[in-house]
Structure formats: C-alpha cells, structure tokens
Amino acid sequence: MSFMDSKFSKWGEVETAVLSQSLAKRFARVMLAAVLAASFLPVAAFADTGGDSELKGIKGKTDPIFWYEITSYQNLTERSSYDWSWEKDGETGAITVTETDDPSRVTVTGTEIGSVILKVSGGDLDEETIRIKIRKRTVRLSSSYGEKIYDGTPLTVTGINEDGEGWISADRDRVKYTMTGSQTNAGESDNTFDVEFPSDSEEYFKEHYAITISYAPLNVAQRPVTLTSASGSKEYDGEPLTNDDVIVGGTGWVDGQGATYSFTGSQKIVGSSENAFECIPNEGT
Template identity: 35%
Template sequence: MVSITGDKVEKVYDGQLSSVTYETKISDSDYKESDFKFIGAAKTITKTDAGIYDLILENQFINQNDNFDVTFNISNGQLVIKKRSVTLTSASAEKAYDGTALTKDGVNISVPTATTGFVLGEGIAPKMTGTQTEVGSSDNTFTFEPTLATKLDNYDLTTEYGTLTVLPSVNVQKTDSDWTPLSGGKFKLSKWDGSNWVAVEGVSELAITDVSGVNIPVGLKAGIYRLEETAAPNGYIVLDKALHFTVTETKSDSGQSSFAVALSDETGTPATFDRAKLLGGGSNYSNRIQIANQSGKALPHTGGQGTMVYILSGLAMMGLAILVTYVQKHNRERSDFS
C-alpha cells in the first residue's frame, strides 16, 4: 500500500511565500516511488496572499509496475493563509461653537504584532472627511487608499471613528430695562459640581466692554451654571440675585450628541425671568443671554462696607454739630460776662 499525505499548513498573512506538498510512505520495500506516477496539475502549491489553496492529490497517482497490485491511500493537502487584522481609528476633538468647521487629522493604526497590523512596508494613506460646524457631534470619518505595495484583500480591516464635538458657546449681553444693549458690567461664572459651585476651567472674570456683550471663552458641557453680576454698567444697579442656566446633552441611538441651553433655577428646572432672555446664536456663538439692569444707584447692603461709611459719616456730622453748639454756647457766655 502506498500512502500519500498532503501537507496542511495554516498561517496568518506575513508577506512571505508559503508552500505545501505531500509525503509518501510505501509499505512494501520492493515497491519504489519510480513505480508510480503523479498525473495531477501540481505536486506543490506556493502562495503569498491570503486565501485557501487546495492541493488536489486524490486520483492523481497511477501504478506503472504491473508486478504489483497497488492500493493508494491518499489525502489532499491544503494551504490556508488568513487575513491579518488591522484596526484604523480616527482622532477625536471638541471645541466651542464659533461658526467655523471642526476637523481633526490623524488615523491611528493598530500596533503590529506577529499576527496583526500591517506587514512591514505595507499600509494605507488616509484622507479625512469628517467635519462638524453646528453644535452637536458626528463621526470623524475618513477614507483611505492602499500604498503601492499593499493588497487590501490580505487584511481584515476594522474602522473606528473618533468623535467631533462642537459645544454650545454663550454670549452674555447687558441691556437696559427696554432691552437696549449696554456697554459695561462684569460677571462671575460658576458650575454646580453636585456639592458646590466651582469655577469653570478657562473662565476668569467676564467683562463686557461693548454693546455686543462678551462670549464665555470655552464650550459649555452639560450641567447647571450660575452667572453672578459683580459690576453693573455706569448708572445702573447691580443685580442682587444670580442668574442660572442649564446645558443638557442628549444622545441619539447612534451615540451622537445634541445640546440645548435653557434658563433655569439653581436646581436646573427650566424657568423664565423678567430681566433675562435667552436668544439664538450669532456668527460666533450659539446662544445669547440678555440681562437687563435697572437704572439708578444701589443702596448699600445691610452689614456691608457702605453701612460702615454711612455710620462713620453720621457720627462725624453729629460730632460737628456738638462742637458747633458748644462753641456758640461758649461765645454767648463770654458775651454775657462782659
């Protein structure tokens, strides 16, 4: 009996040639390999690219020695070259709305190992297509072309998109009681962290230097915010209460975000105010909050520095009055004596 056993080789694509052939075993030592003949297409398969390649051996051998009654026991060979796994991941980015498109270059390619990643000298050339202008988020999409030495059929490519996020940007504008814009005024912005009102990173004092107001210089993530007026325009009274607003984020089924800004109370419950309005966006901000001031001068708060000034002034006037009275009385007494 003659046994013909084809090689079975399985590997991951590595850019190198791989081959399969067969092994022969003869049970009768008098019978030689020269006594039979291969009549198939190929005794060996040599391949580089990913795929499944069968070496057909069955019914491909015939006996050429009539002195032997030969039985052939044959199994086919096979070469399996699996595709390499590669993950392509685009970068993420975010910014405050400013009316211009947000883009972000960069595609990270998974680090090569023995069985993953691009083979040395092979790869892709990406082209970024992702863009986000309006408030919200979207995938940082990209396309790609293989480099000259690369056959994409040798790879199992997984594409993962980063996220481009444009956050709401808010303009704070001062007005008079008739909603006519004013120049001047200062505000302090803080955010509720669940326990305390804390400063917003990247935001210091908000000073309004012209009638167009001032843009909060950072994009606002979801949360409850507080605006406290620390100085009013000249001739107007500083607000005695803080103004609150909320930014809410909603996720779609695809995982993308949308944002909404609303006036609220300090708990985040939507509210309306006589002296505040929420308006739509402008060329470089997504929302505007108008805050109206009443004309006049504020009286000092009880216990404040103004109170001390009034007390000291009153005491000084009382002391002066006593002194004047004493001098007048003394002069009269001198007059009577003379």
C-alpha cells in the first residue's frame, strides 16, 4: 500500500494520511468481500416451507420414518393458534396426528407406506408444511449357531433372532417360525427355518415389511477315538505270541456303535514287533 501524502510529528505520529485511489478501491473490495462472506453463513432449516429463519418451519424427521414409528414434530413459528392436518403426497401414505400438551407440538404415527405432507396453520400466518416419507419396517431374522462332537444324535438349535425395526406388536404373535435345520453326522449345514404368515395376510406382510433371512451353521465335529493294541511277552517256546485285545481311548465309541478288529501282529522268534491290527467299523458307525 502507498500513501499520496503523509506528515509525521516529531513523535512519529501520523498527522495526516490520504489514501491513494487504488488503495481506496482495494479497501472497498476487501470490505465488500467480507460482507458477502458474512451473508453466506449457514442457517438451520427444518422444513421445506421456504422460510429464511431458523425460528420458522416444522422441525422433525422427514426421511424415513418407518411404518408405525411414532415421531415428534414441532412448529417453531410463534402462532396464536395451531391447526394441524395432513394430506397424501401421491396415491399412498397415511399418518395419525396426535396433539400434545404443547399446541405447537404433535406426534405422528405412520399408518400406511408412502409419502404425506404434514401441515400447520392458524393465527393469521401462512401455512407451513413438511414432507414425510413412511417406509417399510425392516425385519432381519437369523437362526443361532450350534456345535457339538458327534454323538449319533441330531444337532438342533431353536430360537430365531429378530433385528431391525421389527414387527409391530399386533403382528408379532401372528408370525410363526418352524425350525428345519438339523445335523447328525460329522460336518456342517445351515440351521434353516421357515417363516409362516397367516394365509389371508401374506400380501399384507410383504407390503409393510422388508424381511431378510440368514442362517447360522450347525457344526458337528468328528468324534476322537483312539485304538491301541495290547502288548504281550513270554519266553521263547516256538509258538507265535499274539494278543487280540484293543484298548479304546479318546471319547470312545457312541453307544451301539463300534468296530471289529483283525490282528496281523505276531512274534514267534526272540525279539519284538508291533502288534498290528485292522479296524473294521460296524455298520452305521
């Protein structure tokens, strides 16, 4: 920046200072930019009413509310009276509006899927509105995980986990679950289940709920069984030394199951060898 003319006192103070024309223009632009920047500070907006103040409009959740979710709405405009109403925004959508002790506040319950417009008027002021979308309730159903060591009996796990917005209370007892998952042999399979709706209400449930189903696994681990042949000893007598006994260890055979053993182990001369045998599982083992 430059000054066209400046006079200083002996103490170094500016006595007169005349801004150059270019400096004055720059200063004006800087000040103008600051004014514009200040004018673009964000303000809160609560509704699609076109209001320019955070003290106007309807405050509340717009998208989404879920079917039969109860949500609070408040008109922030100071009216002498509050008249609440609503209309469909399209062909579908419905709500119930319930007044509260505070006339500026109501609760809304979405009773049909779709879109509605909540309105408030009164007090010789313009009507204000807010658009509300009512969505399907999400219901996530899943089975539980199960595991065990093979014991010859089926592994089943009952009980269904519910997550999401869930069923409304009037529908919860109308939905039936039937477990179909079962795993008997060693291995893994899905813990499946069926969801049954009343025969006359299946379309109703499909229209009002977004349902997802997932299956946890059923895992049957192999049963550990250890088979050890028995040992034996004797003085040499020219006859083969054998021992047909088997020691069963680990968790052992399941009741009613087992095996037969065919021994090949034999020691005739002085020395030692393994008492080898073959395991032949019984039928169904």
